[in-house]
């Protein structure tokens with residue numbers, strides 16, 4: 293992208309996260325997930341060399357290819373995009389955390405595959421708190437019921453929530469989306485036994501500072517680190 297090195301960009305993003313955390317008076321750690329989608333496996337190796345330990349991919353096939361090239365244990369792999377049910381069993385061994393559990397049928401398929409494979413699948417429940425119909429996940433009014441059903445399934449460890457803000461310069465709309473997700477996350481922690489409020493995944497290149505101020509514990513950052521993706 294520009295003349296700076298990846299290591300320098302990582303450092304800058306980490307500093308921006310730190311400052312946002314300080315502004316909000318937050319003490320919990322915020323994990324930077326480097327989103328390498330559309331970039332070659334070398335981007336993952338570069339991320340590791342730059343000190344990153346968490347990598348995100350949004351397509352199961354691309355994830356599987358990169359895991360094959362770079363190694364399953366080289367880094368923590370996050371699947372952050374929609375997972376089709378017919379790809380669930382195959383994708384399962386390739387990731388450490390699925391951010392995008394977005395339907396009960398997918399939860400049931402993953403649960404069965406996890407039991408069959410003798411694994412526990414770590415998942416985040418994707419909530420749609422932006423009100424945009426194009427985005428996946430459960431709406432605020434259905435999320436508690438969904439979390440209750442998902443935690444009851446064997447083989448799943450339900451460790452938090454994920455949301456995506458609208459793509460807009462309207463800061464109030466972005467923050468509102470994050471706040472509503474945070475409120476749902478806290479409510480699930482208080483009300484749903486078996487829900488582990490370990491992670492709140494929100495914030496991308498455009499909005500990760502606002503997300504951190506609103507309580508994010510996992511930011512998913514791609515283009516600020518690796519450059520704009522081809523369209």
Ligand SMILES: *Cc1c(COP(=O)(O)O)cnc(C)c1O
Pocket residue numbers: 327329350372373495496497498512513514515516
């Ligand atoms: C691509 C993607 C990101 C990263 O987007 P950038 O704007 O490049 O930081 C984050 N989350 C999800 C779910 C994505 O698909």
